[in-house]
Amino acid sequence: MAIDLNCSTCHSDERVVLVERLSGTQRKLKCEQCGYEWLRGEPERQKVPLPTLEDIKKRFPKPGDVDPQKLARANKLKVEFLEREPEPDPNVAPYWAKYQQVFSADGLTRANPQDLKDFANSNIGANPGNMSVFNEAWNEMGPEAGAHQVRKAVEYLLRGTSPVDIEDRLTGLISDTKSFGMKGFKESLLTKVLCIAYPDRYLTILKYTGVAGKREIASSLWGLDLPDPETANWTIGRLILWSNDLLLALLGEGFRHQQHAAEFLWWAKDKA
Structure with missing residues (x-):
């Protein structure tokens, strides 16, 4: 099978043959006159798999990122808060x-x-x-x-x-x-x-960021720097729900319900 290409070694174009079809448009050619082999064309570009939602979530801050001293301080405030027995709102x-x-x-x-x-x-x-x-x-x-x-x-x-x-x-x-x-x-x-x-899944803190949003509470109480929604490449829905999960994990047990846990966070934020 002759191919109309010149061999760069002997400059012959009469005995150039196709040796192998590679990926994309790339081919391996050979000059049968001098034995020289070379590649022509472009290889197929490798597709990088898109990250899954779980892969992305792994980059979000986690309880293990909290400084031990700040974690101890928050736990001390939790003990102090839980010693009180405020009357629940009957409504x-x-x-x-x-x-x-x-x-x-x-x-x-x-x-x-x-x-x-x-x-x-x-x-x-x-x-x-x-x-x-x-x-x-x-x-x-x-x-x-x-x-x-x-x-x-x-x-x-x-x-x-x-x-x-x-x-x-x-x-x-x-x-x-x-x-x-x-x-x-x-x-x-x-x-x-x-x-x-x-009611057992979401804290009654209704804003991700603000005067007392989830982002500000995480920073004040645990020293965590959660993504800024104005500059970070994170969707607002993910920031809202993942910060909720993070705060729940840091809070632990002991609260009667999510309103009780939210009351602690607002109280502890100012104490911290």
């Missing part, structure tokens, strides 16, 4: 139970619009802050349209399947990349929904 348990039913798969479709608006403006068990943006949007849309959008947002957050990971659905709702979102129903309210739907 929290029935409120939580009501909205667990409201946000259930069956309850959400029948949820009263006023209940959904009241949820956004209530500070029972967790304070979402100023909801003027939500209230303005709700009033402009009207109760039925507003309730429809809130139902869509909650359903997608709790039971959506695309994407599979709740961190990424949370990001989509906060960043307005999904049509399921409701104006003003963002980080603090979405986190509050998670706190009610999964």
